[in-house]
Amino acid sequence: xxxxxxxxxxxxxxxxxxxxEDIISGILWEEGTSGITTIKETSDSITxxxxxxxxxxxxxxxxxxxxxxxxxxYTPDKLKDLKLLEVANEDWLKKWKEGYRPVEVGEKxxxxxxxxxxxxxxxxxxxxEIDPGMAFGTGxxxxxxxxxxxxxxxxxxxxxxxxxxxxxxxxxxxxKLSPTSEVFACDNDPEAVMVAGENLExxxxxxxxxxxxxxxxxxxxxxxxxxxxxxTADVIASIIDDLIACQALDGYLILSGILDTQEEQxxxxxxxxxxxxxxxxxxxxWIAIVSNKS
Numbered sequence: 001x002x003x004x005x006x007x008x009x010x011x012x013x014x015x016x017x018x019x020x021e022d023i024i025s026g027i028l029w030e031e032g033t034s035g036i037t038t039i040k041e042t043s044d045s046i047t048x049x050x051x052x053x054x055x056x057x058x059x060x061x062x063x064x065x066x067x068x069x070x071x072x073x074y075t076p077d078k079l080k081d082l083k084l085l086e087v088a089n090e091d092w093l094k095k096w097k098e099g100y101r102p103v104e105v106g107e108k109x110x111x112x113x114x115x116x117x118x119x120x121x122x123x124x125x126x127x128x129e130i131d132p133g134m135a136f137g138t139g140x141x142x143x144x145x146x147x148x149x150x151x152x153x154x155x156x157x158x159x160x161x162x163x164x165x166x167x168x169x170x171x172x173x174x175x176k177l178s179p180t181s182e183v184f185a186c187d188n189d190p191e192a193v194m195v196a197g198e199n200l201e202x203x204x205x206x207x208x209x210x211x212x213x214x215x216x217x218x219x220x221x222x223x224x225x226x227x228x229x230x231x232t233a234d235v236i237a238s239i240i241d242d243l244i245a246c247q248a249l250d251g252y253l254i255l256s257g258i259l260d261t262q263e264e265q266x267x268x269x270x271x272x273x274x275x276x277x278x279x280x281x282x283x284x285x286w287i288a289i290v291s292n293k294s
Contacts, residue, residue, distance in 0.1 A: 011052070158182075162183070166196065167195055
């Protein structure tokens with residue numbers, strides 16, 4: 001199991017109508033949650049716990065959620081309950097593990113938690129073992145799956161850069177698809193890079209992927225067949241010039257962590273940067289955009 005520095009976590013527990021699950025989950029991911037678990041679900045309501053690695057202000061969260069719901073036409077009383085809990089590492093990991101099973105993504109990938117590898121037999125898919133520690137990228141979230149599907153379709157070899165790599169699941173997918181390619185992965189969080197390094201070793205691809213602490217700006221002198229960034233719309237916008245600078249003339253960008261309500265915003269930004277939208281992939285309220293140079 002990954003050895004991590006964080007000794008305690010904070011959990012926001014909230015109850016709301018079942019119809020708002022996608023919207024509320026999207027807000028939680030946008031605000032930086034490292035994981036969400038379902039505590040209770042009935043025919044008309046659901047209670048979620050979202051985990052964060054830093055203490056948060058409950059009143060600020062209440063205002064944020066109520067304001068967003070109001071903008072979407074919902075009354076504040078849709079948020080039935082909201083409370084803050086302090087959670088020990090082992091408790092959060094235990095709860096999370098209980099609900100994590102192997103998941104097939106696209107036509108070629110099987111994402112498997114490292115502690116369940118022995119359960120997987122008779123598969124022709126590329127197995128990616130994940131021990132997430134406290135890094136984002138378990139393969140269960142829609143944005144990760146959208147990126148994996150896009151990588152499967154658009155990465156035909158050459159070289160690949162995974163920006164904001166988290167667990168390095170996307171970089172590992174590229175390396176397994178094309179073991180002779182050059183694959184680079186970076187994250188500005190040293191702890192995420194540490195977790196990523198352990199996952200590379202688990203999957204025996206540590207010799208195939210060059211891992212570092214940093215961001216796209218550190219690679220602008222190189223040109224990549226594929227640049228993938230599963231971040232958020234705001235972060236993507238802030239580094240879009242660096243991402244494009246890393247892109248080979250005939251290379252592709254895969255961008256995700258984008259809500260469907262932000263599709264126009266990101267698409268227009270790409271077009272303004274002379275990018276052609278090649279494909280738009282959707283899952284739930286999330287999208288991934290594939291583009292190349294027009």
